[in-house]
Amino acid sequence: MKRFAAFIALALPMNGQAHAQETAEAAWERIYAVTSHPRCANCHVGASGRPAWDDLGYGATRLHGMNVVAGDSRIGAETVPCRTCHIGAAGPNDVPHAAPQLDDAWRLPPVELEWYGKSSAQICALLRDPERNDGFSPAELVEHVRSSAFVAYGFAPGGGRNPAPGSVETLARDLEIWAAGGMPCASE
Ligand code: HEC
Ligand code: HEC
Numbered sequence: 401m402k403r404f405a406a407f408i409a410l411a412l413p414m415n416g417q418a419h420a421q422e423t424a425e426a427a428w429e430r431i432y433a434v435t436s437h438p439r440c441a442n443c444h445v446g447a448s449g450r451p452a453w454d455d456l457g458y459g460a461t462r463l464h465g466m467n468v469v470a471g472d473s474r475i476g477a478e479t480v481p482c483r484t485c486h487i488g489a490a491g492p493n494d495v496p497h498a499a500p501q502l503d504d505a506w507r508l509p510p511v512e513l514e515w516y517g518k519s520s521a522q523i524c525a526l527l528r529d530p531e532r533n534d535g536f537s538p539a540e541l542v543e544h545v546r547s548s549a550f551v552a553y554g555f556a557p558g559g560g561r562n563p564a565p566g567s568v569e570t571l572a573r574d575l576e577i578w579a580a581g582g583m584p585c586a587s588e
Contacts, residue, residue, distance in 0.1 A: 424581020427574040432520045432586070434571050435527075437564040439554035446514030449474070455562055456497070475507040482506040490549075493558030500557060504549040510534045524585035538579035545572045 434440060438455040445451055449470035453462045471478035485499035486506030493500050500506075512534050515523050526533050527541065536544065545551050545568060554564040555571075566574075578584075 420581045421584060424578050425584050425586065427577040427581070428520075428524060428584060428586060430566065430574050431527075431571065431578060432523060434554070434564045434566060435515050435523050436518070436520070437554070437562075439557055439561065439564045440551075441516040443550065444509050444513050444515035446516070447511050449508065451508060452516060470508045473507075474510065475505060482508075493553075496560045498559065500553060500559065500561075502549040502553050520586045524583075528583040528585075538575065538583065542572050542575045542579075545575060 435444070438452070442452040442454055451464040451468060451470070453464055454460050456462070468480075468482075469477055470482070476482045476484070483506050487499075487501035488503070488505050489501060490503040491501040493502075512532060513526075515526075518526075527536075528538070530537055551571070552568055555567050557563055
């Protein structure tokens with residue numbers, strides 16, 4: 401009986417840890433479903449500077465039309481700012497195929513935040529390492545998700561576009577669970 405009690409005392413915290421790990425892995429799966437979704441990944445492109453139009457009715461692997469390629473500034477094709485077409489004010493986005501608009505300067509993320517076409521393991525490694533993700537700590541990721549007009553757009557894009565799965569709040573909570581569980585990646 402004594403041995404049994406000792407076993408329980410040891411096993412309980414271990415189970416608790418295993419549970420947190422499992423929960424964090426499940427949270428990561430949901431985070432990946434969002435970060436790999438076209439509403440997010442179409443902007444989160446890397447050095448190519450070419451935003452994508454995947455899942456806008458043109459089929460998969462479709463790059464932005466009109467030869468739009470962002471320059472180093474990431475806020476436009478240098479002589480043609482993104483906001484020439486993507487108006488920098490909140491709007492209903494109810495016209496299919498019109499350039500989406502929101503209350504921020506439409507632009508690409510920094511090159512390091514490249515998610516487009518990346519695997520779960522690659523995006524995971526990037527998100528958990530501030531050295532590689534433009535300096536975002538887990539807490540700052542949550543803060544960004546809750547306050548960014550871009551993230552809000554991804555969950556409510558309008559214009560007949562498929563929204564990213566979940567909501568701003570479920571993503572923020574999943575990031576918190578994932579961080580609390582030690583930020584595991586799928587292959588671990
Ligand atoms: C219109 C382009 C655009 C779209 C669409 C977009 N983002 Fe971003 N994202 C940015 C920019 C720009 C930054 C860099 C921070 C800033 O300037 O606000 C960024 C940064 C981030 C960051 C923090 C940096 C990191 O480590 O990767 C997260 C998290 C993020 N975005 C999540 C999302 C999610 C989730 C979606 C979809 C629901 C999304 N974004 C859609 C432009 C976009
Ligand atoms: C000449 C006008 C024009 C310019 C300039 C332009 N866009 Fe677009 N963009 C559009 C249009 C129109 C759409 C919507 C296409 C559709 O839905 O069929 C669009 C859609 C997008 C999408 C897809 C959004 C989604 O939810 O999948 C992204 C990403 C994007 N633009 C990024 C950019 C970035 C970044 C820049 C600047 C480097 C830029 N665009 C400059 C006209 C433009």
